[in-house]
Amino acid sequence: MWSGVIVFLVLVVLGVQANLVVDLSHRGMKKEEFFVKLQPHINLTQVTDLILTGNQFDSFLDCSTNLGNLHSLDLAENHLQRFFFLCKDEYNLIYLNVSHNRLEYIDDNALNDRVPKLKILDLSSNKLTVINETMLEHMKVLEFLSVANNPIIDIHEKAFMNQKNMLHLDLSNVSATFFPAPLFKTLTKLTFLNISFNPIETIPILPIMLKELDISGTNILFLDNILLPQLERLHMNYMKNLTEVLLNEFENMTMLESLSIERCSILSEFRIWPPNSHILPRLRYLSVEGCALETLNDDLRPIMQRTAVVNLQNNPWHCDCRMQWVNRLNLSSDFNREIKCNSPEEHHGKILAKIPNHELICVEYLTGIYPTIWASITIITLVIIIGIVYLFWKGPLTNWTLPKRGSDTVSYKNVVDSSSNDLIRILVTEDRPEE
Ligand SMILES: *[C@@H]1O[C@H](CO)[C@@H](O)[C@H](O)[C@H]1NC(C)=O
Ligand SMILES: *[C@@H]1O[C@H](CO)[C@@H](O)[C@H](O)[C@H]1NC(C)=O
Numbered sequence: 001m002w003s004g005v006i007v008f009l010v011l012v013v014l015g016v017q018a019n020l021v022v023d024l025s026h027r028g029m030k031k032e033e034f035f036v037k038l039q040p041h042i043n044l045t046q047v048t049d050l051i052l053t054g055n056q057f058d059s060f061l062d063c064s065t066n067l068g069n070l071h072s073l074d075l076a077e078n079h080l081q082r083f084f085f086l087c088k089d090e091y092n093l094i095y096l097n098v099s100h101n102r103l104e105y106i107d108d109n110a111l112n113d114r115v116p117k118l119k120i121l122d123l124s125s126n127k128l129t130v131i132n133e134t135m136l137e138h139m140k141v142l143e144f145l146s147v148a149n150n151p152i153i154d155i156h157e158k159a160f161m162n163q164k165n166m167l168h169l170d171l172s173n174v175s176a177t178f179f180p181a182p183l184f185k186t187l188t189k190l191t192f193l194n195i196s197f198n199p200i201e202t203i204p205i206l207p208i209m210l211k212e213l214d215i216s217g218t219n220i221l222f223l224d225n226i227l228l229p230q231l232e233r234l235h236m237n238y239m240k241n242l243t244e245v246l247l248n249e250f251e252n253m254t255m256l257e258s259l260s261i262e263r264c265s266i267l268s269e270f271r272i273w274p275p276n277s278h279i280l281p282r283l284r285y286l287s288v289e290g291c292a293l294e295t296l297n298d299d300l301r302p303i304m305q306r307t308a309v310v311n312l313q314n315n316p317w318h319c320d321c322r323m324q325w326v327n328r329l330n331l332s333s334d335f336n337r338e339i340k341c342n343s344p345e346e347h348h349g350k351i352l353a354k355i356p357n358h359e360l361i362c363v364e365y366l367t368g369i370y371p372t373i374w375a376s377i378t379i380i381t382l383v384i385i386i387g388i389v390y391l392f393w394k395g396p397l398t399n400w401t402l403p404k405r406g407s408d409t410v411s412y413k414n415v416v417d418s419s420s421n422d423l424i425r426i427l428v429t430e431d432r433p434e435e
C-alpha cells in the first residue's frame with residue numbers, strides 16, 4: 001500500500017519562507033493513485049513544489065486537491081490531454097511544466113485569470129496546433145515560454161499581446177513557414193529567442209533588446225537589414241541552403257561575442273569582403289565546424305587573431321600555400337590540433353599544424369596558371385606573325401593588283417644597277433607595250 005511508499009519531503013528554510021518539496025517523479029503513477037491513495041498521506045496545503053514528472057496522468061484537475069501554497073508544479077513527461085485550474089480563485093503558481101505530454105489544445109480553463117502569477121511556462125513537445133490570441137491573454141507576468149516541438153499550423157499575430165515582461169521565448173521546431181510581422185512587437189524586454197528548425201526563408205522583425213538568437217536549421221540566406229545592437233550570441237547551425245557567409249553582414253552587431261555557424265553542409269565561402277579589420281570587435285568564440293570550407297582567405301586574419309576560441313574542425317581543408325597563414329596563427333591549441341587536411345593527396349588526413357609551411361605548396365595553382373600563360377604567349381605570338389605576314393603581302397599586293405586608270409599596262413623590267421650590280425625588280429609603268 002501507499003504507506004510503504006517513500007515520499008521525499010524536503011524542508012528548505014529560506015529566511016521566513018519555507019519551501020516544501022514533494023518529489024514523486026518517475027513512478028509510473030496514474031492520477032487516481034495520486035489523488036485517491038497517496039494524497040491523504042501528504043498534506044498538500046503546505047507543499048510549495050510538487051514534482052510529478054514521468055508518471056501517467058492523463059489529466060490534472062486542481063479540484064481534487066488543495067494547492068494553495070503551490071509555487072511550482074512539474075507535470076512533464078505524463079500523458080496529459082488536459083489540465084485545469086478551476087476550484088480556487090487565485091493560485092500562487094509561478095512555474096508550470098507540462099512539456100512532453102499529449103496536449104492538443106489549451107483549454108480556456110487552463111491558463112486563466114486564476115493563475116495570474118505564472119512566470120515560467122513550458123508547453124514544449126506536445127501536439128498543439130494553434131496559438132491563438134486568447135491562449136496566453138491572462139499570462140501577464142510571463143517571463144519564460146517554450147512551445148518548442150509542437151506541430152503548430154497557426155500562430156496568431158496577436159498571440160503575445162500581453163507578454164510585455166517576456167524575457168525568454170522558444171519557438172523552435174514549430175513548423176512555422178513565417179512569423180507574422182507584429183508577433184514580436186510587444187516583446188520589448190525579450191533577450192532570448194529560439195526560432196530554429198522552422199522552414200522560414202526570411203528573418204522576421206525581431207525585438208531590439210535580444211541578446212541571444214538561434215536561427216539554426218532555417219532556410220534563411222541573408223542576415224542583412226536586421227538591427228540587433230545588443231546581440232551577444234548568434235547560432236546559425238545546420239543551415240542547409242547556406243553557401244556563403246560574408247561577416248560584413250554582421251557589421252552592426254558590435255556586441256556579438258559568440259558566433260556559431262556549424263554543420264552547414266554546403267557552406268564553402270567564408271570571408272570578410274571588402275576587408276574590414278574592425279568587424280565584430282568583441283567576438284570571443286567563432287565556430288565553422290563541420291561545413292564545406294576548403295580554404296580561408298587571409299582577409300579573416302585580423303578577426304582570427306583576436307578571437308580567443310576559433311573552431312575550424314571537420315571541414316574538407318585543402319592544405320596548400322593559401323593555408324600557410326592559418327598555420328602561423330596561434331589558434332587555441334585544442335582546435336588547431338583538429339584541423340585535418342582533406343587534400344591534396346600527400347596531406348590527406350594530416351593535421352595542418354604538423355605540416356611545415358614549406359610543404360604547403362600551391363601545385364595545382366601553378367600547373368593551373370602556367371598553361372594559361374603559355375597559351376596566351378603562343379596566341380599573341382601567332383597573332384603578331386600573322387599580322388606581319390598579312391601586312392607584308394597585302395601592302396605590295398594592293399599595288400600590283402590596282403592598275404592605273406586608263407589602258408596603262410604594268411610590266412617588269414630587269415635593270416642592272418651600276419653601283420651594286422644586284423638584280424632588282426622594279427615596277428615600271430609605261431604608256432606602250434613592252435619594248
Ligand atoms: C493540513 O495543514 C493545514 C494547515 O497547516 C491544516 O489546517 C489541515 O488540517 C491539514 N490537513 C491534514 C489532512 O492534515
Ligand atoms: C520541463 O521538463 C522537461 C522534461 O523533464 C525539461 O527538460 C525542461 O527543462 C523543463 N522545463 C523547464 C522550464 O524547467
Ligand SMILES: *[C@@H]1O[C@H](CO)[C@@H](O)[C@H](O)[C@H]1NC(C)=O
Nearest residue numbers: 105106107108132133134135
Ligand atoms: C483559442 O483556442 C482555444 C482552444 O482551442 C479555444 O477554446 C478558444 O475559443 C480560442 N480562442 C479564439 C479567440 O478563437
Ligand SMILES: *[C@@H]1O[C@H](CO)[C@@H](O)[C@H](O)[C@H]1NC(C)=O
Nearest residue numbers: 148149150151152173174197
Ligand atoms: C519537431 O517536432 C515534432 C512534432 O511537431 C517532433 O515529432 C520532432 O521530433 C521534433 N524534432 C526534434 C528534432 O525535436
Ligand SMILES: *[C@@H]1O[C@H](CO)[C@@H](O)[C@H](O)[C@H]1NC(C)=O
Nearest residue numbers: 148172173194196197214235
Ligand atoms: C534552440 O532549439 C533547438 C531545438 O530545440 C536546440 O537544439 C537549441 O539548443 C536551442 N538553442 C539554444 C541557444 O538554446
Ligand SMILES: *[C@@H]1O[C@H](CO)[C@@H](O)[C@H](O)[C@H]1NC(C)=O
Nearest residue numbers: 201218219220221240241242
Ligand atoms: C532550401 O533547400 C531546400 C531543400 O533542402 C529547398 O526545398 C528550398 O527551396 C531551398 N530554399 C531556398 C530559398 O533556396
Ligand SMILES: *[C@@H]1O[C@H](CO)[C@@H](O)[C@H](O)[C@H]1NC(C)=O
Nearest residue numbers: 224225226248249250251252
Ligand atoms: C549598418 O548600419 C549602417 C548605418 O545605419 C547601414 O548603412 C548599413 O547598411 C548597416 N549594415 C548592414 C549590414 O545592415
Ligand SMILES: *[C@@H]1O[C@H](CO)[C@@H](O)[C@H](O)[C@H]1NC(C)=O
Nearest residue numbers: 305325327328329330331333
Ligand atoms: C605562437 O606560439 C609560439 C609558442 O607557443 C610562439 O613561439 C610564437 O611566437 C607564437 N606566434 C605568434 C604569431 O604569436
